[in-house]
Amino acid sequence: MITYENVAKIFGSGPESxxxxxxxxxxxxxxxxxxxxxxxxxGKTTLLRLTNRLITLSRGTITVNGQDVMKADPVKLRQSMGxxxxxxxxxxxxTIADNISTVPRLLGWDRNKIxxxxxxxxxxxxxxxxxxxxxxxxxxxxxxxxxxxxARCLAANPDILLMDEPFGAIDPINREEIQNEFLRLQRKxxxxxxxxxxxxxEAIKMGDKxxxxxxxxxxxxxxxxIILAQPKNQYIADFVGADRAxxxxxxxxxxxxxxxxxxxxxxxxxxxxxxxxxxEDKGFRHLVVLRRGRAIGYVHPxxxxxxxSPVKDLAIDYPVRVDEDMALRDVISFMLMHDMRVLxxxxxxxxxxxxxxxxxxxxxxxxxxxxxxxxxxAKDRE
Amino acid sequence: MEVINYMVNNAARCFQLTLxxxxxxxxxxxxxxxxxxxxxxxxxxxxxxxxxxxxxxNIFMTTPSIALFGIMIPILSPFGHGLGQVPAIVALVLYSQxxxxxxxxxxxxxxxxxxxxxxxxxxxxxxxxxxEVEIPLAIPVIIxxxxxxxxxxxxxxxxxxxxxxxxxxxxxxQGIGRAYAPMILSGAILVSVLAIFVDxxxxxxxxxxxxxxxxxxxxxxxx
Numbered sequence: 001m002i003t004y005e006n007v008a009k010i011f012g013s014g015p016e017s018x019x020x021x022x023x024x025x026x027x028x029x030x031x032x033x034x035x036x037x038x039x040x041x042x043g044k045t046t047l048l049r050l051t052n053r054l055i056t057l058s059r060g061t062i063t064v065n066g067q068d069v070m071k072a073d074p075v076k077l078r079q080s081m082g083x084x085x086x087x088x089x090x091x092x093x094x095t096i097a098d099n100i101s102t103v104p105r106l107l108g109w110d111r112n113k114i115x116x117x118x119x120x121x122x123x124x125x126x127x128x129x130x131x132x133x134x135x136x137x138x139x140x141x142x143x144x145x146x147x148x149x150x151a152r153c154l155a156a157n158p159d160i161l162l163m164d165e166p167f168g169a170i171d172p173i174n175r176e177e178i179q180n181e182f183l184r185l186q187r188k189x190x191x192x193x194x195x196x197x198x199x200x201x202e203a204i205k206m207g208d209k210x211x212x213x214x215x216x217x218x219x220x221x222x223x224x225x226i227i228l229a230q231p232k233n234q235y236i237a238d239f240v241g242a243d244r245a246x247x248x249x250x251x252x253x254x255x256x257x258x259x260x261x262x263x264x265x266x267x268x269x270x271x272x273x274x275x276x277x278x279x280e281d282k283g284f285r286h287l288v289v290l291r292r293g294r295a296i297g298y299v300h301p302x303x304x305x306x307x308x309s310p311v312k313d314l315a316i317d318y319p320v321r322v323d324e325d326m327a328l329r330d331v332i333s334f335m336l337m338h339d340m341r342v343l344x345x346x347x348x349x350x351x352x353x354x355x356x357x358x359x360x361x362x363x364x365x366x367x368x369x370x371x372x373x374x375x376x377x378a379k380d381r382e
Numbered sequence: 383m384e385v386i387n388y389m390v391n392n393a394a395r396c397f398q399l400t401l402x403x404x405x406x407x408x409x410x411x412x413x414x415x416x417x418x419x420x421x422x423x424x425x426x427x428x429x430x431x432x433x434x435x436x437x438x439x440n441i442f443m444t445t446p447s448i449a450l451f452g453i454m455i456p457i458l459s460p461f462g463h464g465l466g467q468v469p470a471i472v473a474l475v476l477y478s479q480x481x482x483x484x485x486x487x488x489x490x491x492x493x494x495x496x497x498x499x500x501x502x503x504x505x506x507x508x509x510x511x512x513x514e515v516e517i518p519l520a521i522p523v524i525i526x527x528x529x530x531x532x533x534x535x536x537x538x539x540x541x542x543x544x545x546x547x548x549x550x551x552x553x554x555x556q557g558i559g560r561a562y563a564p565m566i567l568s569g570a571i572l573v574s575v576l577a578i579f580v581d582x583x584x585x586x587x588x589x590x591x592x593x594x595x596x597x598x599x600x601x602x603x604x605x
Contacts, residue, residue: 054503079505089500093518093593102504138599152504162503 001192002028002051002160007060009046009216020046021216024060028209030159031190035197035207038239042213044196048162051194052078064160079103082153082191086165088145090137096122096148097133103156121151126181143174150182154189161193167202179205200240204228204247212236225251229368245365249329254322257364258345260354265290266299268312275311276304286342288355289315295344295352318344324353328361385571388564396553400572403549406467406542407535407580410474414531418479419524422486423512432487439480447538450476451545470539470547477538478531485527489520522592529584536577540569550576 007024010017021043028034036044049055051062053074062069069077082103090099097118098105104114119129125147137145146167153161167175167182183206186193197203203210204224211221220232228244228251231237240247264284266275268291275287279301287299289311297315307314319338322331322345335341335358347353389396425432442450454469463469493516501511543551553569556562 052503054499075505075507077505078503083500083503085496085500085503087494087496087499089494089496091497091501091515091595092599093515093595095595102506106505106510136595136598138595138602 001030001065002194003061003063004047005061005063007047007050007062008058009043009050009055010058019216021050024218026211026218026221028192028194030192032208033186033191033193033195033206035195035203035210036213037197037200037203037207037210038213039198043216044198044211044213045164047213048164048194048196052081052083052162054078079106079156080158080160082155082158082161082163084149084153084161084163084166086168088149088169090145090148090152092137095134095136096140099137099148100152100155102152103158107156109156117155121155124154124185125151143170143178146170146174146178147181150178154191159192161191161195163193164196165198166195168197168199175202182206200247204251212239225368245369246329246332248365248368249332249361250327252328252364253324254326254328254331254345254356255324257328257360258324258354258356259360262288262355264288264342264355265352266311267291268296268315269310272299272304272307272309272311272314275299276301276307279304287311288342288344288352290352293351295346298342298344321346322356324348328356328364331356332358332361384564385567389568389572392568396568396572399548399550399552399569400576403536403539403551403573403576406470406539406547406549407474407532410471410535410539411478411528411532413471414475414478414482415528417475418482418527419486421479422483422524423490423517425483425487426490436480436484436487439483442476443480447473447477447541448544451542455545465546467547469545470542470549473542474535474538478528478535481527481530481534482524485530486520486524489523490516492523493519518593519596522588522596525584525588525591529581529588532584533577533581536573536580540573 004024004026007021008019009021010019012018024043024047036047038044046055050057051064051069053069053072057070064072064077064081091102097115100118100121101109101114104117109117118133122129122132127144127147132140132144132148137148140148146169149166153163153166167178170178179202195206197206207224209221210224210227212219212227214235220227220236222230225248227236228240228248231240231244237244263282264286265288266278268289270278279285279287285300288295289297289299291312295318296312297317299311299314299316303314303316304311319340320334320343322334322343324345324347331343334343341358343356344352345354345356421435425435445453450473451469454473455464458464458469458472490512497515497519498511501515506514539547539549540551540554543549543555550569550573553572554566557565557567557569
């Protein structure tokens with residue numbers, strides 16, 4: 001846990017002094033990944049660097065796991081936290097293994113334990129230990145180096161990680177991948193992380209909570225869904241962008257809006273005329289065709305006219321496979337591309353588990369933006 | 383032709399003087415590193431001190447060598463070393479300080495800031511950072527400074543014959559005294575050959591001390 005209490009930082013003194021941070025108070029709970037977000041010069045990196053005393057606090061208190069950082073020995077304090085930066089900063093004269101084991105060596109671990117740990121970490125960041133441990137940073141691609149940077153900051157298994165745009169230096173495709181990998185790791189490791197970025201997409205994707213800074217002040221500290229749905233002021237609304245409804249869709253999962261017991265389903269063996277009657281009676285425009293618990297396709301009224309064979313022979317395949325944990329943003333995209341308002345959802349075993357409809361997604365969005373009268377925070381993502 | 387004859391006929395003397403020359407330069411350079419590198423490292427921690435130290439080293443560098451040898455005489459005479467090898471070595475050490483201190487300073491200041499930041503942030507002490515990162519990265523440049531100093535010292539040491547330090551300068555000095563050109567030329571040629579040889583050796587040393595990871599990086603960049 002990291003607590004910031006009335007933290008202020010002033011660079012220089014007298015008339016030329018610059019106030020980088022004013023009266024910041026908030027708390028990063030244990031096991032949370034908190035994003036420090038804002039444009040350059042807003043103080044987010046300064047706050048990060050105050051946390052491990054790379055720069056010295058002017059006023060206020062920062063406590064890390066109950067300890068006042070200003071009373072700690074700076075070198076020991078830093079060894080107890082992981083640290084990763086945008087420029088990566090791998091030591092070019094050292095092998096990958098030596099780079100990763102920087103902190104364990106500082107802590108005096110024995111050689112075998114270090115060797116094991118290095119291999120474990122390489123595997124953790126998806127790099128083959130035997131192929132990488134004896135190479136030098138210059139032989140690795142940017143994405144690989146960034147992975148080593150992450151491995152290095154995890155090396156001594158610290159509870160707390162400080163990361164300053166750790167994925168900032170790689171191309172968008174690799175960044176996406178390494179972000180996903182890191183999130184997967186974090187779900188397992190549950191570290192307490194302060195993560196600086198200026199990329200709103202990264203913030204929304206990675207953050208359990210987001211702290212948005214402006215001119216050295218903390219403007220809003222909330223879950224990403226709430227920041228997107230209820231930005232505190234125009235600055236934040238502008239910063240998160242006009243497409244914030246779409247960004248919210250990126251955070252919501254199918255399981256949050258799906259209909260788990262839809263009535264517009266039909267067994268595959270039902271004859272077409274009977275299915276057509278069902279459609280017309282209930283006023284449906286779409287029937288999900290099921291066979292042995294799986295959705296094998298769908299039928300619509302026009303298609304069933306003049307037909308008598310079982311619907312399983314007439315069903316049209318769904319163009320895409322929708323899983324329960326898929327982001328609604330992707331679902332909406334499919335719906336737009338394939339001109340469909342209903343899609344069948346599958347559970348982990350591939351069995352039919354319900355439907356997701358355009359109307360339900362829209363309703364969910366409207367709820368989120370309904371404003372004050374319905375200020376119910378969105379469900380946790382986990 | 384006469385020059386070669388002279389060298390062949392006086393091979394033993396030439397060899398002995400060459401060794402003496404090498405000895406003076408070798409001792410001076412060793413002392414110069416032992417003094418210069420720590421100073422160069424120390425001044426990276428203070429900008430104002432750095433400019434003072436570098437300016438002082440510059441003054442020594444720009445003093446004409448014959449004058450510096452002259453100044454050594456009254457300063458070292460009270461210790462019984464006004465003439466001979468001691469003042470020569472002291473002067474050479476002073477001359478060598480600028481290239482060694484400057485290269486050490488510049489090399490350490492040029493260590494990429496993100497490496498310093500990463501080192502600090504991971505909890506390396508300042509000493510540890512110096513030992514594991516800054517010095518290994520700086521060492522090729524430091525050796526390049528030493529190379530300059532060594533080659534320069536070989537030339538200057540020839541003049542030290544005038545204060546009785548011995549070395550190949552003796553051939554030149556005595557050759558001038560006797561107006562005997564082959565002797566002067568022998569001294570001059572041997573000094574040059576020695577300088578070329580030492581320069582080549584230092585280049586090799588430079589390559590040997592470059593960390594493997596840096597060499598790999600260079601190769602990757604240049605294909």
